Amino acid sequence: MTRTQLLAADGTEVRSDENERHWAVADALDDETRLGMLREMVVTRALDTEAGNLQRQGKLGLWAPSLGQEGGQAGVGFAMRPQDTLFPSYREHLMARMRGVRFEQIIDIFRGSTHGGWNPAETQNCRLYSLVIGTHALHGTGYAMGIRFDEESGSGDVDRDEAVVICYGDGASSQGDASEGLVFANTYETPTLFMVQNNKWAISVPSSTQSRTSLATRASGFGLDAAEVDGNDVLASYAVARQMLDEARTKNRPQYLELDTYRMGAHTTSDDPTRYRTRDEEEAWRQRDPIERMRAHLRSRGATDAQIASVDEEARDAAAAVRGYTMTAGSPSSDEIFDFVFSEGNESLEEQKLALARFEASFGGDA
Incomplete structure (x- = not known):
């Protein structure tokens, strides 16, 4: 299965006859939206880093970082339409924020000071984090079945029809619940996009051990439309997800998107990745950083140093605000x-x- 890429690691455009239809979607993005993609990635990484520091200082019981995985999350997050519903796992910090969840609410989960997280009705259709690996694949599929039964999808109107995005990683793809979700999605023809971030490590088990084929190839065996994308390329992630989501919503055809990415940090703050992977491997993936790639792309399109600096300043302010909240927050x-x-x-x-x-x-x- 061919992996779609629109931006090379250095930010230059990769154009070919093969990805022309994806570029047709990406080219429609204006520079303000592209800068917005960078902003979501940079701010989320700053918040993510601050949360890790707070955990080391004893202010959080645990933290699950998303460092290195911001590109795919931003791409799919921007590809979703307002009426869509998100079922995150526990690492989709960027996407949750895009759907109206305050980062402080995410922090409270890992502080152990909330008995749920947030009210999904007070967000833009963002369900609760699922810390039990893979279970929400069934929850999200069931929700999508309800959408189908209520005829809220399949009309052919992309501005009306609803879709569901279910997020999990390569490790969760080996869970029975994840496979059962694919079975029910295909059987009931649900308007679902399974967004699977293959970050190469299920804690210490490499994805090459978990599956002898690509995860997208495995999903196609369940009868789903499947694609593999460079998950550190925000434009490719956006373009492919946009097309797949609209196919899911308008035709009730479940989709499976494998995002080829890498977990730069630990699985959680209780994990030590130096015990099972090499610094050379980490450095190779650091050269493919989704944020630096997007910065280079924006500069090639005329973005100024002032615009880039304003994003970094916003990120610092957001991180400081979260630190202030965490240091003074009480418990319910x-x-x-x-x-x-x-x-x-x-x-x-x-x-x-x-x-x-x-x-x-x-x-x-x-x-």
């Missing part, structure tokens, strides 16, 4: 564990709430 009442289980309370939950309150009170205010 344990009552919330019970208050948001059902729309209306019940006697059993009230008894449990009182039992926990008595237990906490037994510590004399130190709980």
